[in-house]
Amino acid sequence: MPSPSPAAAPDGDTAEETGARSAERDRAVDELLDVAVGVLGGARRDGQHLMARAVAQSLDSGEHLLVQAGTGTGKSLGYLVPAVRHAVHADERVVVSTATLALQRQVLTRDLPLVADALAPHLPRRPHIALLKGWHNYLCLHKVEGGYPADDQGALFDLPERAGAAEHPDAGEAAPASLGQQVVRLREWAQETDTGDRDDLVPGVTDRAWRQVSVTSLECIGSACPKLDECFPERARASAREADVVVTNHAMLGIAASGSPHVLPDHEVLVVDEAHELADRVTAQATAELSLPVVQHAARVARRHGGVPGSDLEAAGEALAGAIVPLPEGRFSDGLPPAVHDAVAAVRDAARTLLSLLRPEAGGSAGGAPADGGRKVAQSAVLTLFETAERMTGTPEDLARTVMWCARGEDRSGATTTRLLAAPLSVNGLIRTQLLAGRTAVLTSATLALGGSFDPMARSVGLELRPDAEPVGPTSVPGADPAPADATGPVRWRGLDVGSPFDYPRQGICYVARRLPPPGREPATDAQLDEIEALVRASGGATLGLFSSRRAANAAAEAMRERLDVPVLLQGDDQLPTLVARFAADEPTCLFGTLALWQGVDVPGRACRLVIIDRIPFPRPDDPVRSARADVVARSGGNGFMAVSATHAALLLAQGAGRLVRGPQDKGVVAVLDPRLATARYGEFLARSMPAFWRTTDRDVALAALTRLRDS
Incomplete structure (x- = not known):
């Protein structure tokens, strides 16, 4: 663990002195947060202040923090304000990582500049911020000028875009154009861009076109490049090495965890937003x-x-x-x-x-x-x-x-x-040794406490004890990577749930269709389709349908288009942002889809008053990585189903149900068409992971509530 920052109490201080210092720190963080929120035009939120004070305390003490901040808390400012303050006062660099491109844009283009501007008059100096992405996300001037051969026109374009897609989730959404037209446009853009960042090119281009003007870090010729002084990725890295706060993404953390730690600048603090996705992103990058x-x-x-x-x-x-x-x-x-x-x-x-x-x-x-x-x-x-x-x-x-x-x-x-x-087989050891060791980490998300406990999420990122350590916190479980050999005692971390400003029991109902048969191998049963029809009809549309498979989504959409007179959009009909925009703009419209809709869809208001979940989203039994992890836990005497499958399902259920209430005035119903949520022994574990909606298994209650909302 890192040494305490200068703001921490030195050895020998009395409890009164330590308490006074903590109170002063909390007061300063509260005041700075009020300034930032005031500039944004927002209102004070108690959960946001609780989070900000906890983050500041963690950065001072060197204790890792897992903080669950429900929708509406304003968690970005909740960690940015204390992080910026700490970076300037303690002269310790902070790296902030996000999972999605949308949140990265929000942090970099809105939240972080706002915090820097608002806090600058109250800090010893103005904070310096920087953005850092993978090498391939920047245009290569040497390649544009012919310093590299054109990409292979054969099998190259049949290869998967695993790493590139992870770093650039919007890849391939450009308007149709020939490869030549796109490359000409890129060459013209190279003469005017100041960043060379692919995301600054609007509209974008296809992956194939982008490969004609970019290189990977392994392909870069480094100091031999005649364009070294103008190199965009080198400029980004030089800026990151001088910055107080560096914004990056989970794909970069995955590269660092997989054996290339120098892709990130030296830093003493790591803040991971959307931390529930970290382990999966590292696994994907290491595959x-x-x-x-x-x-x-x-x-x-x-x-x-x-x-x-x-x-x-x-x-x-x-x-x-x-x-x-x-x-x-x-x-x-x-x-x-x-x-x-x-x-x-x-x-x-x-x-x-x-x-x-x-x-x-x-x-x-x-x-x-x-x-x-x-x-x-x-x-x-x-x-x-x-x-x-x-x-x-x-x-x-x-x-x-x-x-x-x-x-x-x-x-x-x-x-x-x-x-x-x-x-x-496991990435918790990689995350702990490559990302968390030697620095302080703050991991935050709206869904970190699964089944009411932070332990599953903590274990997934390597926050566990040595087998011979004094058990002062959550202990290791079978199947988890042991602590590294150089660990020096118990891992210091704590979990904190700051809640949500929303009144979930009054704003939402969780209806479990207990009367339906358990789902089988078929994509959708007649009973499920009848249930969906009744729910959507009562709601008057305004339905987000979350399905466990593409076949199930297709079957439901096709049936509802025949049975109902409301528009039903289906994932795949158009680009996802376009579909979500159409869904939000027209109240009767429904949107059905799979995993991409379970997370990140933010549609407040009357356009989304019913969320349908067709079944508990357990991983497929033949999922190779999760089945292997479950087998290891079982061989060690643990419950592989609960440790792996149920934890995975709890996370997705929490994320999916969280699509319903996005604002203080939102009201609606989450309908789960899988009776196992109410009847199975693991059902309560899953239900405790979801927002605290009022629960019922009475179909008439759910239909009546939807009808009132439709007619209000």
């Missing part, structure tokens, strides 16, 4: 893929841009495809089958040979100069391939901490591709 298109791409790039033969690698790729195509989809519970292991090892060895040939001293530029753009692109592709294959053929100890599985899916050409994937 690697191996397939024939991936191998073919690396071999082709090595040959075209690196000038080395790729025939051995291509042959190894064909052998790999021959080994994995006959495999069934699913997890390898006992490691890769021998034939597949040998095929992956052959890919690894062929990639290692190419890496030797691609080293500058083995065939690089004359005089040992740094590699040019083409060779760096080749090195990056082959190195990524080598590291993936090496990871899949690692030591027994490494493989015991890895989940591997086979999956099939369509590439961008519509062809079916068989893939091998590998993910960490």
